[in-house]
Amino acid sequence: MNNSILKNSFRFILLVIVQVLVLNNLNLFGFLNPMIYIIWVFLFPIRKSKSLFLILSFLLGLTIDFFSNSGGINAGATLFIAYIRLPILQAVLKKSDFDYLLFNLRAISFGKAFTFISILTFIHHFIIFSLEYFSFNSYSSIIYNTLLTSICTIIISILSIILFTNKK
Amino acid sequence: MQQLIYFFRKFKYFLLFVLLEIVAFIFTIQHHSYHKSKFINSANSITGGIYNSANSVQEFFQLKKDNRLLIEEITTLKNSINTVNINKTRDSFKLYNSDKFRQKYQYTFAKVINNNFTNRNNTLTINKGLNQGVTSDLGVINSNGIIGVTNSTSKNYTTVLSILNNSSKINARLKNSNHFGTLTWDGEDYNILQLIDIPRQAQIKNGDTIITGGKSAIFPEGINIGIVNSFKFENNQYKTINIELFNDMSNLGYVQIVKNLERTEQLTLEKESANE
Incomplete structure (x- = not known):
């Protein structure tokens, strides 16, 4: 119990620091800044209280917003993927093989985990860039940025999940 | 009353979600209007x-x-x-x-x-x-x-x-004449800015220097901005004038x-x- 709280708080702080100090200044190919802090949303235990999860996701986004002076963009997007995480997970896995209590992202097959992460990342990035550009005229920039940054984020998220979490 | 409580209980996660989403949206709107981002900023x-x-x-x-x-x-x-x-x-x-x-x-x-x-x-x-x-x-x-x-x-x-930035509008003029316009950014390249509202009487050539105009009460007049990179002259009007900055905005000390x-x-x- 305590172990899980410690683990998640540590992950929260570490992801914020890495995101803000390293990845926001990465500028891959001149403009790509992957947003890997959403790994926290993927890995948060499902059996925990749902309202706590929503509030913490909101705070995670808000912390990133504080650092990057972006209003409530990250908070809104992170909250949204936190809310739709369970329905997406239920849709990706068939309901029969969905173990509510002992769910572990590493335990499900790679293909399903990949689909789950990709869907959430695309939605998150699409909300972020739509709110940032905030105009229908720049839809081409929004889609272009969403696609490229998402690919980058998905690759880095999957690699870090494989490297830094243990398979039980 | 009973039904109201039942309703709140049934949809409590959804209501929490909507509430927080509204808060985030308010912050976003404030962020898009210059001078109102009082709360969420990195100045703390x-x-x-x-x-x-x-x-x-x-x-x-x-x-x-x-x-x-x-x-x-x-x-x-x-x-x-x-x-x-x-x-x-x-x-x-x-x-x-x-x-x-x-x-x-x-x-x-x-x-x-x-x-x-x-x-x-x-x-x-x-x-x-x-x-x-x-x-x-x-x-x-x-x-x-x-x-x-x-x-x-x-x-x-x-x-x-x-x-x-989308909200940034700075008064700028040509160095060799007093025709002034507004400096904006289209979000494409961080080295290229756009000068708009230049009157059609102005004579512009590629390589002309652009400096700040003294119209605003913020910048002193005559600070260098950049040079004209390319421009379009259509229907007797200047369409887009691209300004290449002297400054490297990616490397500021x-x-x-x-x-x-x-x-x-x-x-x-x-x-x-x-x-x-």
Whole structure:
């Protein structure tokens, strides 16, 4: 119990620091800044209280917003993927093989985990860039940025999940 | 009543979600209107402090470049001092009266501790704040040109609305004529800005220098911005004029904050004459 709280708080702080100090200044190919802090949303235990999860996701986004002076963009997007995480997970896995209590992202097959992460990342990035550009005229920039940054984020998220979490 | 409680219980997660989403949306709207992002910004002591300590490491690797910039600026300043001396020997100082020596602009230096340039709306954080006399609406420049306008301030940190921002509109003019326009950014390339509202009488050629116009009460007149990179002239009007910046916005170290000491006087006068 305590172990899980410690683990998640540590992950929260570490992801914020890495995101803000390293990845926001990465500028891959001149403009790509992957947003890997959403790994926290993927890995948060499902059996925990749902309202706590929503509030913490909101705070995670808000912390990133504080650092990057972006209003409530990250908070809104992170909250949204936190809310739709369970329905997406239920849709990706068939309901029969969905173990509510002992769910572990590493335990499900790679293909399903990949689909789950990709869907959430695309939605998150699409909300972020739509709110940032905030105009229908720049839809081409929004889609272009969403696609490229998402690919980058998905690759880095999957690699870090494989490297830094243990398979039980 | 019973049904109301039942309703709240059934949809409590959804209601919480909607509530927080509304809060996030309000912050986003505030962020898009200049001067209202009072709460969510990196000018507070925690985020400012973290950026400051991370920056002191990076600073070490920039020493060589910073030294070169300093020596360049000292050389320019020395050259300008020499011109002043020449004028004195010609007795032209007699023409000056004490009004001319009144200080109009006050400069403070600061260090950029956080800089972004890849988003649509970019901001910077600098390590001077209210304690050092920095308030909002002051111009931020360095030796190569303009950088932005200060936005929110805390005791020791200030956020700067970069010229690479949707809400940034800066008065600029051609160096060789007095036709002025507004400097904006389309969000594509951080080296290329757009000059709009230039009257069609203006003669523009590629390579013309663009400087700040004295129309705004923020920047002094005549600070370098960049050169004309390309432009389109259609239907007897200038469509888009692309300006290539002198400044490398991706690589900013020390900057100067310009305080216009006569700003309130100018704004009050303009307001009074507008009311008449």
